[in-house]
Amino acid sequence: MFFKKKIAFYTIGCKLNYAETSSIARKxxxxxxxHVSFKSFADIYxxxxxxxxxNxxxxxxxxxxxxxxxxxxxxIIAVGCYVQLHPKEISYISGVDLVLGSEEKFHIIDYLNQVDLSKKNFPAKIFFSKKTxxxxxxYSFSNSSNPNNRRTRSFLKIQDGCDYKCSYCVIPMSRGPSRSESIENILKNIRFLLKKGVKEIVLTGVNIGDYGKKIFPKNERHTYTFFDLIQExxxxxxxxxxxxxxIEPNLLKNECIEFLSKSKHFVPHFHIPLQSGSNEILGKMQRRYRKELYQEKVxxxxxxxxxxxxGADIIVGFPGxxxxxxLETYHFxxxxxxxxxxxxxxxQRPNTxxxxxxxxxxxxxxxxxxNKTLKILSIKKYRSFCEKQIHTIKTVLFENNYSNNEYLYGYTENYIRTKISFISTFRNTLQDVILKKIDEKDGIMIAQSVFV
Structure with missing residues (x-):
């Protein structure tokens, strides 16, 4: 009798990692x-x-x-950025059997066929290329036969790598130079996801505003820009x-903001890393802008x-x-x-x-x-942002997953976490709602259907 091997996947880190894990899993x-949950017994993790x-x-x-x-x-198989930077170190972690670099992870089955899965390896076998x-x-997408288990949102990779040299960052070392997916392939992937019932797609990458460098698969250089992509x-x-x-503030061009303000598909949601409100610290970080430019973009x-x-990213405790x-950052x-x-x-990251x-x-x-001081400030800012939206009509994409039959959860177009009294037909659908009030227990906005 033939028994299927049970395999489970776990992702640490960014949306790009989630997209890549999903693509590897589909192989x-x-x-x-x-495929089983990572919380379950599996033959391969x-x-x-x-x-x-x-951390x-x-x-x-x-x-x-x-x-x-x-x-x-x-x-146990290890892939990802940590692997690309320290393959030998990871090979000596107890339990790890196979270590695959950034180039090798997408050919995971080929490497699995070269090893004996019934034997534990110490140190782990390494297949690794320095060049990335x-x-x-x-893209992230569930192949589950049960439509209720499919995700409403998909992360779609449009770009990889980074040519920036921020003084604290290891990503250029682990991910390599900036390179991009062709517009043709991106549009093809979007249409595939839509046919599978996905209602929202998040464009992701290491430095998406740098889109257009080294277009794959033809290796074209500087043929398109990020502005060209969003228009298409x-x-x-x-x-x-x-x-x-x-998206980096210096790459978020005014023409892009103007276009997005009139877009029929792009939602009003921006995440712009700042890292520091001090120009002196930004200089030491080797960031490519000053705080005045960030202020102009906002x-x-x-x-x-x-x-x-x-939303904004901030780093606290940078050297110096x-x-x-x-205080300059806080007041800014x-x-x-x-x-x-x-x-x-x-x-501190090695070799930075x-x-x-x-x-x-x-x-x-x-x-x-x-860190705690800025978290308190963030909570106040988010609360204030949400309060301004009360009594307005927004469109929420309600999720498939839910813990009970009391509420359905989702996000408005402008990224406010929202819940509504359970209506089964609302799962994985876009619904117009009235934002009523903030639940004091969990900070989530309570909404009501406009049709009620």
């Missing part, structure tokens, strides 16, 4: 394998790693231990919501799209960040008309220039305090 969609911070590295080791507790004889210059098309996407006739992931968005969600620098953010903050605590900055590092205690 196992044949009669030899049965695949962990897609991240290495943006030291990501620690998280990877924790997940390996978790998989081992589920099945101590399981075959190919392009692999990726907006011409799609089918009904779909398109959301942008993070004002431009607010003038044209008053209800837009604007004095109390004065932090306090005055800035943004919706929320995503706060990172600076983490920030390690060489000849100034005293910030203590963990101070880093933690600054």
């Amino acid at each position: 196992f969609s044949n009669f030899n394998y049965e 695949v962990i897609n790693s991240c290495s943006v911070t030291k 990501s590295d620690t998280e990877f080791k924790r997940i390996v231990r978790y998989a081992m507790r589920k099945n101590e004889k399981a075959f 210059c190919s392009y692999f098309s990726s 996407i907006d011409q799609i006739e089918e009904m779909v919501r398109i959301r942008l992931s993070s 004002k431009k968005i607010r003038d044209l799209i008053p209800d837009a969600y604007i 960040e004095t109390h004065k620098h932090f 953010l306090k005055k800035l008309d943004i919706s929320s903050l995503h706060i990172f605590t600076y983490s 220039k920030s390690i060489l900055i000849q100034q005293e590092n910030i203590s963990k205690k101070i880093q933690k305090k600054r």
